[in-house]
Amino acid sequence: MTLTVSADPPAERRLTKGLPVWTDIAYGISLPLALLLAWGLSSRFGWPPEQILPAPQVVWATIVELWSDGSLAEHTLQSLRRVAIGFAIGVPPGLIIGAALGLLPRVRAFIWPVFTAVAQVNMLAWLPLLVLFVGIDEELKYVSIAWSTAIPVILATTRSIADVSPKLVELGRVLDFTPLQRVSTIVLPAALPSLFTGLREGLAAAWQSLVIVELFASFEGLGYLMTWGRQLFQLELVIVAMLVIAAIGLLLNASLQYLERFVQPWKTEDPHGS
Amino acid sequence: MNQIYPSPTFQVESIPALEIHHLDKSFTVAGRELKVLAGVDLSVKIGEFVTIVGASGCGKSTLLRLILGLDLDYSGDILVDGEHVRRPGLDRSIVFQDHRLLPWLTVEGNVAAALRRSSLSRAAKKETVREHLELVGLTSFSKAYPAHLSGGMAQRVAIARALVNRPRFLLLDEPLGALDALTRLKLQDELKRIVQREGTTALLVTHDVDEAVHLGHRIVVMQPHPGRIATILSIPEQARQDRSSHEFIRLRDKVLGLLAVGAGACQTKERTVA
Amino acid sequence: MEADASPPHLLRGAARHWRPFVAFGVIFLLWLAAAQFAWVDPRFLPSPAAVAARAKTEFTTGTLAFDISESLRRNITGFAIGALAGLLLGLVLGFSRTAERIVGPTLLAFRQIALFAWVPLLSVWFGGADAGKIAFIAVAGFQPVVINTWQGVKGLSPAYRELSEVLIFSRLDFARLVALPGALPSIFTGLHAGLIYAWLATLGSELFLNVTPGIGGRLNEGSQLFEMDLLFLGIIILAVIGLFYNSSAHSLETWLLRRRKR
Numbered sequence: 093m094t095l096t097v098s099a100d101p102p103a104e105r106r107l108t109k110g111l112p113v114w115t116d117i118a119y120g121i122s123l124p125l126a127l128l129l130a131w132g133l134s135s136r137f138g139w140p141p142e143q144i145l146p147a148p149q150v151v152w153a154t155i156v157e158l159w160s161d162g163s164l165a166e167h168t169l170q171s172l173r174r175v176a177i178g179f180a181i182g183v184p185p186g187l188i189i190g191a192a193l194g195l196l197p198r199v200r201a202f203i204w205p206v207f208t209a210v211a212q213v214n215m216l217a218w219l220p221l222l223v224l225f226v227g228i229d230e231e232l233k234y235v236s237i238a239w240s241t242a243i244p245v246i247l248a249t250t251r252s253i254a255d256v257s258p259k260l261v262e263l264g265r266v267l268d269f270t271p272l273q274r275v276s277t278i279v280l281p282a283a284l285p286s287l288f289t290g291l292r293e294g295l296a297a298a299w300q301s302l303v304i305v306e307l308f309a310s311f312e313g314l315g316y317l318m319t320w321g322r323q324l325f326q327l328e329l330v331i332v333a334m335l336v337i338a339a340i341g342l343l344l345n346a347s348l349q350y351l352e353r354f355v356q357p358w359k360t361e362d363p364h365g366s
Numbered sequence: 367m368n369q370i371y372p373s374p375t376f377q378v379e380s381i382p383a384l385e386i387h388h389l390d391k392s393f394t395v396a397g398r399e400l401k402v403l404a405g406v407d408l409s410v411k412i413g414e415f416v417t418i419v420g421a422s423g424c425g426k427s428t429l430l431r432l433i434l435g436l437d438l439d440y441s442g443d444i445l446v447d448g449e450h451v452r453r454p455g456l457d458r459s460i461v462f463q464d465h466r467l468l469p470w471l472t473v474e475g476n477v478a479a480a481l482r483r484s485s486l487s488r489a490a491k492k493e494t495v496r497e498h499l500e501l502v503g504l505t506s507f508s509k510a511y512p513a514h515l516s517g518g519m520a521q522r523v524a525i526a527r528a529l530v531n532r533p534r535f536l537l538l539d540e541p542l543g544a545l546d547a548l549t550r551l552k553l554q555d556e557l558k559r560i561v562q563r564e565g566t567t568a569l570l571v572t573h574d575v576d577e578a579v580h581l582g583h584r585i586v587v588m589q590p591h592p593g594r595i596a597t598i599l600s601i602p603e604q605a606r607q608d609r610s611s612h613e614f615i616r617l618r619d620k621v622l623g624l625l626a627v628g629a630g631a632c633q634t635k636e637r638t639v640a
Numbered sequence: 641m642e643a644d645a646s647p648p649h650l651l652r653g654a655a656r657h658w659r660p661f662v663a664f665g666v667i668f669l670l671w672l673a674a675a676q677f678a679w680v681d682p683r684f685l686p687s688p689a690a691v692a693a694r695a696k697t698e699f700t701t702g703t704l705a706f707d708i709s710e711s712l713r714r715n716i717t718g719f720a721i722g723a724l725a726g727l728l729l730g731l732v733l734g735f736s737r738t739a740e741r742i743v744g745p746t747l748l749a750f751r752q753i754a755l756f757a758w759v760p761l762l763s764v765w766f767g768g769a770d771a772g773k774i775a776f777i778a779v780a781g782f783q784p785v786v787i788n789t790w791q792g793v794k795g796l797s798p799a800y801r802e803l804s805e806v807l808i809f810s811r812l813d814f815a816r817l818v819a820l821p822g823a824l825p826s827i828f829t830g831l832h833a834g835l836i837y838a839w840l841a842t843l844g845s846e847l848f849l850n851v852t853p854g855i856g857g858r859l860n861e862g863s864q865l866f867e868m869d870l871l872f873l874g875i876i877i878l879a880v881i882g883l884f885y886n887s888s889a890h891s892l893e894t895w896l897l898r899r900r901k902r
Binding site (some may be wrong): 124126300339341 | 662663664669684738741742743744745746749750752753754755756757758759760761763764765839840843844847848856859860862865866868871874875878879882883886
């Protein structure tokens with residue numbers, strides 16, 4: 093027995109965590125409602141001006157309009173397609189390079205500092221250089237999204253494999269496993285949770301860099317919608333695009349968290365985790 | 367069952383300092399009522415050292431928690447000097463199983479932290495901290511940080527912290543449970559000496575029967591499901607003095623026999639608080 | 641975004657060896673050879689000498705030093721504003737359950753907006769010049785700081801909370817002796833990530849907002865004028881600044897938390 097003294101409050105808390113109490117929902121929704129109310133009221137009195145903050149009903153009308161003429165779906169799908177392709181291109185090399193660096197400490201000792209130095213320069217700085225090599229078309233989007241995906245995946249994969257407890261590795265040696273057995277029965281399962289986290293980070297990074305690259309150069313997609321709205325001083329377009337971006341971000345995050353818990357039910361995730 | 371046999375060599379005034387009447391306590395776990403303490407009656411006199419022994423997770427620690435005033439949700443009475451316990455107070459202090467020192471404070475700072483609510487002058491605080499570090503033999507470590515102490519040393523600091531306010535009650539929740547066997551034996555003797563010297567009334571929870579017999583004037587044997595007092599035995603002075611005496615062995619075997627009855631019946635939740 | 645930069649202990653040891661220098665050396669030699677023997681079109685891969693020459697002219701007669709200092713100024717100003725706001729709000733959320741219940745969900749929802757999606761809105765609200773850029777940098781620095789501070793205070797071990805109850809700490813003592821030092825590692829993580837995001841935003845703001853002096857703007861210019869030597873120089877400088885930020889944040893953190901580890 094370590095300490096039953098503190099055993100009980102967490103148990104209670106865990107209970108309330110499972111099913112949100114209605115008061116929590118009421119509290120949580122009070123601020124957005126208050127903001128919305130203030131926004132609606134102030135726009136009714138013409139402050140701030142329409143170009144600075146369009147009224148909520150204007151934003152709503154824009155959503156309805158963009159939805160009914162299909163352009164919102166079109167832009168969103170285009171953005172999602174880019175993320176999917178870029179992510180799909182970025183993950184395999186990320187996993188392979190990461191696994192190689194993780195499994196081969198000697199290679200890692202040579203390469204790792206170079207890699208961190210490269211990773212240090214974020215995608216944005218490469219963008220002007222990249223433009224010269226691949227132009228500003230779809231290739232630019234795929235390459236930069238793949239790049240942003242690969243880096244966190246490599247980092248997480250290398251670490252997850254390199255950090256596998258030496259005790260477990262020792263166990264593999266005691267049991268006289270072949271190198272292949274060692275990797276498949278000990279290293280991979282032990283590294284799996286952090287590997288998954290790496291993929292989640294990679295997807296988040298892909299989504300972030302999609303917005304960057306679409307703002308930088310594009311003729312369709314959510315980033316383009318925002319740039320266009322800004323140039324026309326139609327902030328309702330900007331706000332609609334932000335809402336869609338937030339909604340997709342939320343969805344991606346939530347589904348991956350769910351998947352993560354599904355894959356490893358023993359791990360309790362804190363609800364506010366990244 | 368719950369008769370009290372005053373120890374023949376027990377010389378202090380027989381005013382009960384702590385009285386517990388008909389104490390019932392239950393938790394709600396996953397919507398189900400779980401009774402952890404049932405009909406506990408106990409009275410402890412000033413200057414007495416009472417040990418509580420029982421299988422793991424059977425309400426011993428909960429009992430301490432209630433005496434501390436950390437949890438007020440119970441039925442029955444807990445009286446300290448005839449007053450109901452309503453909140454934690456400096457007249458009752460505790461040593462947890464994990465030393466629970468604050469890692470960012472020095473040994474000195476940790477002991478002094480317990481004096482935040484004391485009305486002593488700055489100089490007097492300093493002096494009493496010094497005295498208590500001397501009492502546990504750690505004067506030369508007063509500037510060290512907890513990370514640099516061994517488990518036994520850290521637990522001594524925790525004991526000094528618990529005593530620095532000169533509490534009337536010292537509650538000990540398996541204070542030596544996490545230590546190795548040799549350190550544990552050494553600290554048992556020291557604990558006995560310190561408590562005797564300070565004249566504090568002490569209540570120690572343990573699952574080490576030897577420890578319970580060696581330290582206590584009386585030993586409370588608890589049984590699980592729900593936690594209740596099986597019997598209370600007085601420990602003759604001879605048994606306390608000499609671990610190899612016939613009395614010691616007889617008493618230990620008796621307690622072990624009593625515990626075996628309920629052994630294995632209690633596997634309620636246990637949490638490790640690191 | 642490559643916000644995560646503190647190498648874990650297992651990998652850090654490698655950096656002390658001679659091996660990484662070999663790798664850097666080999667890359668440099670390859671670069672030198674490629675330029676020397678014209679393996680690659682020099683328009684796409686300028687020689688080290690060309691980059692060095694560009695650096696010399698830029699720093700003696702050009703404006704690059706001024707550009708860098710302007711970028712850093714905006715970066716530090718924006719980060720200071722964002723981090724301070726994040727720290728304060730994070731502490732309020734960590735200490736007050738009511739504030740957490742009211743503001744927390746909204747904050748988490750806002751966090752789902754990809755960082756750069758703020759650019760168009762902020763540029764309209766604050767203009768595309770200095771104010772808009774600094775506002776964006778502040779938003780970038782704010783997010784990780786507020787979340788980590790909040791979670792740091794909230795995630796304090798219940799054992800320490802119980803201890804504070806037993807020692808009858810006042811709220812102030814609890815904050816000063818227990819909660820703040822306990823949350824410190826998490827707060828640092830937030831500040832570190834905030835610093836990296838703010839640096840990213842500094843570059844981004846120069847790419848996406850009005851042209852003002854700054855290193856990001858110069859990079860863009862180099863790209864449009866096809867000045868590869870300038871681009872290479874810029875990227876090297878950015879890597880150095882990034883490394884400097886990371887390592888100084890890391891060593892500050894290690895120094896401040898030195899007592900907690902054996």
